[in-house]
Amino acid sequence: MTIDWMHAWPTALAAFLASAVEFVEALTVVLAVGAVRGWRSALTGTAAALVVLLAVVLLFGPLLTRIPLEDVQLVVGGLLLLFGLRWLRKAVLRAAGVIPLHDEAAAYARETGSLRTAGPPSGSWDAVAIATAFKITMLEGLEVVFIVVAVGTGGVGLLVPVAIGAAAALLAVVALGLVLHRPLSMVPENTLKFSVGVLLAAFGTFWVGEGLLLAWPGGDWSILGLTIGYLLVGALAVPLCRRRASAGPTLILR
Amino acid sequence: MDTLKTILRELVGLFVDDVGFAAAIVGWIILAWLLSSLVLPPSPWGAILLFAGPGAILLESTLRRAGAPR
Numbered sequence: 001m002t003i004d005w006m007h008a009w010p011t012a013l014a015a016f017l018a019s020a021v022e023f024v025e026a027l028t029v030v031l032a033v034g035a036v037r038g039w040r041s042a043l044t045g046t047a048a049a050l051v052v053l054l055a056v057v058l059l060f061g062p063l064l065t066r067i068p069l070e071d072v073q074l075v076v077g078g079l080l081l082l083f084g085l086r087w088l089r090k091a092v093l094r095a096a097g098v099i100p101l102h103d104e105a106a107a108y109a110r111e112t113g114s115l116r117t118a119g120p121p122s123g124s125w126d127a128v129a130i131a132t133a134f135k136i137t138m139l140e141g142l143e144v145v146f147i148v149v150a151v152g153t154g155g156v157g158l159l160v161p162v163a164i165g166a167a168a169a170l171l172a173v174v175a176l177g178l179v180l181h182r183p184l185s186m187v188p189e190n191t192l193k194f195s196v197g198v199l200l201a202a203f204g205t206f207w208v209g210e211g212l213l214l215a216w217p218g219g220d221w222s223i224l225g226l227t228i229g230y231l232l233v234g235a236l237a238v239p240l241c242r243r244r245a246s247a248g249p250t251l252i253l254r
Numbered sequence: 255m256d257t258l259k260t261i262l263r264e265l266v267g268l269f270v271d272d273v274g275f276a277a278a279i280v281g282w283i284i285l286a287w288l289l290s291s292l293v294l295p296p297s298p299w300g301a302i303l304l305f306a307g308p309g310a311i312l313l314e315s316t317l318r319r320a321g322a323p324r
Contacts, residue, residue: 050273053313074287078279078283079269081279081308082269082270082276082279083268083269084272085275085279085311085312086268086269086270086275086276087309088312089271089272089275089312089315089316089319091273092312092316093319095319096316096320098316098319098320116268120290138261138309138320139260139261140263140285142261142265142268145269146268160297161262201308205304205305205308206288208283208304209300209304210302212286212287212290212291212300213313214290214300214301214304215297215298215300215301216298216301217298217302218299222301226305227294229305230309230312233264233310233312233313237312237313237316237317240316240317241316241317241319241320242318242320244317244320244321245320245321247321
C-alpha cells in the first residue's frame with residue numbers, strides 16, 4: 001500500500017506531537033518507579049499495559065473501518081473536536097496564568113516521595129511498582145490510542161501514517177529518557193498542548209463537516225484554514241484571559 | 255476495581271473537563287446537523303458556521319473561567 005504523504009503528513013505530525021505529550025507524562029512516572037522500586041517492576045508494568053493497548057488497537061481499528069466513512073467521521077470528528085478543544089482551552093488558561101503549568105520535575109518528586117512511603121515488596125514481585133507503571137502507561141496510552149484511532153480513521157489511508165507518527169514519538173521519548181535518565185521537564189509541554197489542541201480541533205471540525213456532507217471551500221485545504229482560525233482564536237484568548245484574571249473575579253449581579 | 259474506575263473516569267475525562275463547555279460543543283454539532291440536513295441548502299456557509307460556533311464557545315468558556323474566583 002502506498003501512502004500519499006502530501007495529504008498524510010499533517011495528520012502524522014498531529015499524532016506525533018499529541019503522543020509525545022502523553023509519553024512524556026508517562027515517562028516521568030515510569031522513571032520514578034524505576035529509580036525508587038527497581039527497573040524490572042517498572043518495565044514489567046509498562047510492557048503489560050502496552051500489550052493491553054495493542055490489543056485494543058487491533059480490536060477497534062479494523063472494526064471502525066467497517067462502518068461507513070461519513071458515520072465514522074461524524075462521531076470520531078465530534079470526539080476529536082471535544083478532545084482538541086479541551087486541550088486548547090486548558091493550554092490557553094495555563095498560558096494566561098489562570099491555572100498552573102504542568103511541571104514534570106514536581107510530578108517526579110511527588111511520585112518518588114509517594115513510592116518511597118509505600119513499603120517494601122512482600123514477595124519476589126513488587127505489586128505497587130508494577131501497578132503504578134501499568135496504570136500510568138494505560139491512562140496516557142489510552143489517550144494515544146484514541147488519537148491514533150480517531151485521527152487515523154477520519155480519512156482514507158491515514159491509519160498507517162498516524163501510527164508511524166505515534167510510534168516515532170514513543171521512540172523519541174524513550175530514547176531521550178534512556179539518555180537523560182530524568183523527567184523531560186525542558187519539553188515546552190504547554191506550547192505542545194496548545195499546538196496539538198489547534199490541530200486536533202481543526203481535524204475534528206473538518207471531519208464533522210465531512211460527516212454532515214457540508215461543502216468545504218477549497219476541499220482539504222480547509223484544514224489549513226481551520227488550523228489558522230483556531231490558532232487565532234487561541235492566541236486572542238490568552239491576553240484577554242490574562243487581562244480578565246488580573247482584574248479579579250467577575251461580579252455577578254443577581 | 256479501583257483501577258477500572260480510574261480508567262473509566264480518565265476515559266470520560268479525555269473529552270470532558272468542563273461539563274458546560276463540552277455540552278455547548280455537542281449542542282452546536284447537533285444544531286449544525288439539524289440545520290444542514292433540514293434547513294440550509296448546500297453552501298460553504300454551513301462549513302464556516304461549523305467553525306464559528308466552537309471558536310466562539312472556546313473564547314467564551316476561557317474568558318468565563320478566567321473571570322471566576324480562584
